[in-house]
Amino acid sequence: MKEKVFCSYCGNRLGKGVIDGKERQVCGTCGQVYYENPLPVASVILSNEKGELLLVRRAQEPAKGMWCFPIGFAECGESIEEAALRELKEESGVDGLIVGLLDVCSDQTGTYGEVVVVTFRAEKVGGAEAAGDDACDVGYFPVARLPRLAFSSQERALEKFLASD
Ligand SMILES: [Zn+2]
The missing domain is CATH 3.90.79.10 (Nucleoside Triphosphate Pyrophosphohydrolase)
Structure with a gap:
């Protein structure tokens, strides 16, 4: 899965965080979590x-x-x-x-x-x-x-x- 670089909501750079027991991309500025879904x-x-x-x-x-x-x-x-x-x-x-x-x-x-x-x-x-x-x-x-x-x-x-x- 390709990683996003910037938050779609606030435009700041995304980081990583453990959310619901799994490492996910998360925006350190607005808190938006990026869930990966199958196509x-x-x-x-x-x-x-x-x-x-x-x-x-x-x-x-x-x-x-x-x-x-x-x-x-x-x-x-x-x-x-x-x-x-x-x-x-x-x-x-x-x-x-x-x-x-x-x-x-x-x-x-x-x-x-x-x-x-x-x-x-x-x-x-x-x-x-x-x-x-x-x-x-x-x-x-x-x-x-x-x-x-x-x-x-x-x-x-x-x-x-x-x-x-
Ligand atoms: Zn954001």
């Missing part, structure tokens, strides 16, 4: 009528060149479900409908620090498969021939998907 990530597992799963190939780091389920950060102003469907559309061109919650898990990433990954099951309701945003390819893969996924959180969600099928 929320939304992910989607979607299958076609043959039961094959939709994957996108990552055009960017981390895990550039590897395949994964559509995934990305939730932004303010949208629900976690809306974030999942937005990422699905941006990366794969598919319009989806959320049909269930598959998995929620905490994960540690090298690039973004701690994240909470929420994986939904979705159905296709429109659109056309086309890679976009930070994906460079899109395709449906039979479960028996899935490539290794870019993120361990998605391997875990996949196990739950297969167990629930």
Whole structure:
């Protein structure tokens, strides 16, 4: 996690202090405590009528060149479900409908620090498969021939998907 240098409230330099039994950044001037929170990530597992799963190939780091389920950060102003469907559309061109919650898990990433990954099951309701945003390819893969996924959180969600099928 990147440390802040200055207090967002009063502009003075931040120090460190032990708050609630944990070392945190704290402003020595106004007393504001800076809590570190994991970033929320939304992910989607979607299958076609043959039961094959939709994957996108990552055009960017981390895990550039590897395949994964559509995934990305939730932004303010949208629900976690809306974030999942937005990422699905941006990366794969598919319009989806959320049909269930598959998995929620905490994960540690090298690039973004701690994240909470929420994986939904979705159905296709429109659109056309086309890679976009930070994906460079899109395709449906039979479960028996899935490539290794870019993120361990998605391997875990996949196990739950297969167990629930
Ligand atoms: Zn301050």
